[in-house]
Structure formats: C-alpha cells, structure tokens
Amino acid sequence: MLKASGHMPSRLGFAARLGLSPRFHAFCARVLGLKHIARAEGRALFDVVSGFVQSQALLALVEFRVMHRLTDGPLSLGDIAAFARVPAERMAVLLQAGAALRLIRRRGGLWHLTTRGAAFLTVPGLEAMVRHHPVLYRDLSDPVAFFRGETQPELAGFWPYVFGAGGAADPALAARYSELMADSQGLVAADTLGLADLSKARRLMDVGGGTGAFLAAVGAAHPAAELVLFDLPAVVPAANARFAAAGLAGRVKIVPGSFRDGALPAGADTITLVRVLYDHADSTVAALLRSVFEALPIGGRVVVSEPMSGGDRPDPATDVYFSVYTLAMQTGRTRSAAEITAMLAAAGFVNMTFCHGFRPYVTSVVTAERLK
C-alpha cells in the first residue's frame, strides 16, 4: 500500500503525484466538480479491472444463444433457463449482467433484445470473432509469463499462414480462417472505401485478399475497375464462387501465389494490403512493401488498411486488443501510422497520407505513391 506524499518519487509528474496521494483522493471526494471527475475516473478504472468478466458474460450469452432467441420476441426467465439448460437462479445473474451491458433488457417480466444486442448480431463476423476469443483468453491466462515470452500461445496455431505459405497448405484449415476473415471484412471494406478514394484505380490488385470479400466491395463501388486477387493457393479457390455470385467473374483475375516466394504480378496501378501487414514481422513487411513497389508503375499507389496503434497517442482499442492479439500470434505487430509510413518510405514510396479510421478498431488507412 502506498503512503501519502512523503514517499513519492520526485521525478513523477504532478498529476500522477496527486493520484498517488490518499489525502488528495479524500479532498476530491469532498469538493463539488472534483467529486465528479474522481467518480468518472473510478468508473473508468473499474471497467479496466473488470473488462474480462464483461467479455466472458458476453461469450456465455452468445453460446447460450440468448440474443438469437430474443430476435423471435420476448421470453421469460424460465424459457431462457430451460433452453440453455441452466438453473434459473444462475441464468437470472447472467441476464442481469446482459442487461447491465445493455445487450438485453427486462420489461413487464419478460426479457427483450435491445438495439445494442441486435447490432451485435448484425455486425458481420462479430459473433464469430467473439466465439474464437477463448483461444486468446487461454493464451492470456498467465499474463506475466505471456509478456515475458515464456508461453507457447495457441493463437499462433490458429492462423497457420503467418508462419509461411506452407502453413496454409491444408485447404480445410485455410477455409476456416478465410471464412472468419471474409465474415469480418464487411465493416473493414466499408471503412476502407470511405477513407481511401479508389475512384482513379483502373486495375486494382488486392494482395493477401483472402477469398475476395474486399474486391467484391471494390467491384460494386467502382464498376469500371479491373480487379486482381493475389493470395495463397490454398485460399483463393473459394473466391470463384463469391465473384460468380457478385457477377464479377469477368472482371477479376485470380493469381495464386506467395508474396514470400518471389515477385508480385505487375500491371496494377493500385495495390491494396488489407489486414495483411500486421500479421507479419518487420523483415517480412519490408520485403513485401519492396515487392509492391516493384510491381507498381510510376504513378502507382499502395493502400494499407488495418487497425493501427495510436503511437504517441495510445488508442484504448487498438493498443490493447490488436497489439496483444498480434503479439500472441508471435509473428505479427500492430504498427502505428508513423511506423507504416516509415516502412513505406524505406521501400521507396513518397506522398504518404494517413486517414485515421472513423472506427480505429475496424481500420485506418495509409496510402503512398511510387513516383520514380
């Protein structure tokens, strides 16, 4: 337990010194104005302390399919407890937690879905993301050992392609991660298209484009653009059905390959890298950006879209969730826009622009040009 002012290190900032002082806490609790700030700070701190319980309560609601069932109309505690096969008194605790998280609410003795609960079910890929979180949760069960690098995180095995093209040779495994990626691509594609103007692209190649979900969105938004999908041979076959269904088959060329194994195909004036760089180590990213540079013509443009670290202004979403997530993957890193810009410059690019995401936890965008 820290004691009042006398023991405080002199090199601490003024605000932190105040925060360490129980007398200052007591003073704030008495003074109008300061009291509200102190309470808000306490509330924010409690959210940090209890966040993992909120996530686990959400996971239980998802696994019991409580919100799904409520889309058909309100239900009683007894009904919900019965279909989930949970004792009613325990289910009451979970439902109360769900109400506190504003995912469901109780009215007239029945449980109803809220707008937030409905949004949760509607956001593409969100439910699947939550259902794969137990892997990360297990990896973080001993956070001290995890941050010391003394554990073997399970998440690394969940995304086999990041260790090299060979890791994704199994089509069943490739299908599993491609599906999760494609499902969660909806918001990423919408935000990327909102942040980066792709209207001048005549031929756009999406490198690491998975099963073509982003290209399908580009094709719909820019009907004149020719499209190229480049991804691993185990991944791209599933794109054929998507492009056929979207009426894009005639406009898309699919090129199977690995960006680790040689040059990228030339011919595109715009190359997109959507949620690709943060999977990989700096050396892989440096080589990939150089390949992208070589594949583009003079005047060509690269568009990097992914969740980015806040850098000097740490972002509560990306610098906790994505930075820890990519650390658990072992090969990846959540970079700031400044770091990505520096890597683009090292590859020869100029005229970098940064478009801070409307929802940084979905994506932000950095673009750059090849001018010589």
Ligand SMILES: CC(C)=CCC/C(C)=C/CC/C(C)=C/C=C/C(C)=C/C=C/C=C(C)/C=C/C=C(C)/C=C/C=C(C)/C=C/CC(C)(C)O
């Ligand atoms: C009429 C009344 C009563 C009220 C109206 C009020 C109103 C206007 C409500 C708005 C309702 C509405 C439309 C809500 C919409 C909400 C949305 C769009 C929410 C979106 C949330 C998105 C979230 C939480 C996204 C989370 C993304 C995650 C967790 C992504 C994880 C991605 C990973 C792990 C990727 C891994 C890839 C790898 C492996 C690193 O390469």
Ligand SMILES: C[S@@+](CC[C@H](N)C(=O)[O-])C[C@H]1O[C@@H](n2cnc3c(N)ncnc32)[C@H](O)[C@@H]1O
């Ligand atoms: C995180 S996923 C992103 C997929 C898609 N761009 C999206 O945002 O939904 C990364 C993609 O990079 C691909 N990838 C990984 N290593 C690759 C390599 N060496 N060559 C080509 N693609 C690769 C993966 O197969 C996967 O589809």
